[in-house]
Amino acid sequence: MQTSAKNKVKRGAMRYSDWMSELPPALHDIPLFNLAIPGSHDSMSYDLDISSPIAEPKRLKKFSRFYCVRRLMLKWGATQEETIIKQLDAGVRYFDLRVARKPDDANPTRLYFYHGLYTRTDVESILKVINDWAERHPKEVIILALSHFHGFDKRTEELHNHLVNFIKNLFGTKVVQREVTPTLRSCWDQRTNVIVSYDYPAKYHSHLWSKISYFYGDSMDRTKIESELSQVLKNRPSHCFFVCGLNLTLPENIRILKYILRMCDNFANVVRRSLPKLLPWLKQQASKKPNIVASDLATHEGFISTVIQLNAIK
Template structure:
């Protein structure tokens, strides 16, 4: 099958071939355990070459409307106005499902942006953020993820920690967070510098990969920044154009690579064109745009999208479209299911 084969045909072909082999939709019966249900032919290929569903701004379902505004800069001065915070909440919440529900739905990559509140009485307490701080602190959420990882030892979870707003180059905060992560996940962590496969992770009893986007940190437990490409626009055509360009020219076959289907609000006064739509919300915009963006994923042929991150990532149509891509790759290589 050529890379330019129309998605209607190759996805139909996948479904027909799976049905002919007695699989049908039984290829993956539970999205909470989809990795362990993949065909044996996929167990020994690098995780860099698997199609993996991910979520963008994964903790934004938990944003606190009483929080001060920490971005964008153009709205910070309105932090004391409740109506502005609530409006920002409608447009900053890119996810609706809890972290556990996202995991159960099949999401395996998490975009986790970390911040410290400037006047917190606890010097090491951290939160996630996206425009506003979250209500739940970082350590509590990581414990939830660890509990889930223990119940699903054959599902590989990728945590991308980044931004670290309010750390102000305080090495002690980074050291505290890394020490907590190493103690919490322990031997479940996939060490940096290896080429992980499903089989190698299962054999070694590891199922958590931690990417830590802070160049000054050099630790065998912490992977470096994972490349994340996105359109930086609310216009679907622009998102598709940028992602297509990076698929051709920027993909590193020896590492993880994220295609972000997410839409992005302007960080200047143009943001008002969206947030002043009183009867609309970011979630509604995503619901209208995601079907077309999923077409882009399905049209990529042999270009191997690896991690595909989205807003509203818990939606079954998103998760199933990404997971299904793994079966297409098998069929395109003439490997029997």
């Protein structure tokens, strides 16, 4: 990697706001499938609304009226701390965006993000923020992975049509068409820099990419996460985007009490203890060509720089 890019490691959180445009020319023509790209897991969870009803899990929805339950959901559901803009400025280029409709919302097409609780900010507002950033940074390619579509069941077609049309009209000609194999140079030449993955097969269009496979360890155990992802990288998908998720996953059975009953702890603190221990393993994976690497607390010191520097050996 060029010296100027390496020197940015020593600067502040803004050092990677234009890291793609500063990569050496040798990396401008390789498929983006083979570029190491930092991502954030449950990207909007910094915005969870403690006053909202519980979206999931289903068995806890009836406890939405209890503040203590919602507070617990917030403590263990917030996987990110920084806003979308700060994540972008810090170098994140892949966003895990889980879309939902709030029950009984007076606006028939208003949508939110969710992770246990719903977010305070609606989907359209956040996509507009991302679009504005993309216009200011035309050489930075952003990958948006929209999925889940919780609460769409009663008005499926109406809501999908509204969201797809909004995306198409908002990003316009900046959208990378899915028929091409994108490289940085091809995106720059065509003046495109937004890739939209939409995990709903009935709504595949030329401007929407299909689901991006997301591999993760499904565990709170760092060793298991490393083992699972090592197997993925041995048989890495080719000719498509894929995500290696370094994120931790709380158990879905009684073992979850081991974590959530720690009165002075929360999910962010657990990640702060575990993520630095995962980064040495990640550094060793450069030759295996990981593609998108996503994490909780993606702006935590060391994660983004470690992912970007994996490109130095490509």
